Amino acid sequence: HARVISKDTAAVYFSTDSIKETSSTVININISDRNEINGSYNHRMGFFESLETKNNLAKLSVSSYKKRIKENYPDDFEVNNIEVDSFQSPEAPVLVKFDFKLKSFENGGLVYFNPMMGEEIKTNPFTAVERKYPVEMPYTKDDLYTLNMEIPKGYKVDELPKSVRLNLNENDGMFEYLISNDGVYVQMRCRLVLRKANFLNEEYQSIREFYSTIVKKESEQIVFKKIK
Secondary structure (H helix, E strand, C coil): CCCCCCCCCCCCCCCHHHCEEEEEEEEEEEECCCCCEEEEEEEECCHHHHHHHHHHHHHCCHHHHHHHHHHCCCCCEEEEEEEEECCCCCCCCCEEEEEEEECCCCCCCEEEECCCCCCCCCCCCCCCCCCCCCEECCCEEEEEEEEEEECCCCEEEEECCCCEEEEECCCCEEEEEEEEECCCEEEEEEEEEECCCEECHHHHHHHHHHHHHHHHHHCCCEEEEECC
16 A cells, blocks of 8 residues: 655545454463373453564563553462563564463362453443444454363353353454363353444444443353262
């Protein structure tokens, strides 16, 4: 893409509806021979998240950034071997990887476990009850989260969230939360798609309710029960 700079050249505008932020997170959890619950985390950032991360890394050391990652998780979540790739490349997406151990199953009869593993949307970004102006987002998005978890030995799934699919204004967006349990593994796929970035004020309530449903759904937990 190129432009001629002259008095006769018209301004060029890029519609935010044509810009897409795509990211993915993959988490695998397996049980070792010593009955330890080990996992791997792999997050590939979109362009804008990568840009923000690179700006942060320009101000912080990589070690400080890794320390922040560890601080985001509770004491029963032990993070090791953090890798941050491609942060020095202007164009390449940032990839964050680490290994972890779960200790919450060591002494619990009932264990409450959020399968989103801290990646959930915790608050609705649309807090106002009413809005008189259009909603203008910087880009559309496609976020994909997948979890494959081996059920810890000595436990069974007592309660499992229900799978849901939800459309926003027919074709403006989509949210799916698909989860299953076969007695050995819990598998989950969660995807949020926004196909447009600009919404009229008349559409505000629909996108507010859409995000409200997402926040509620992503906060749900699996209940694991110890087998007697």
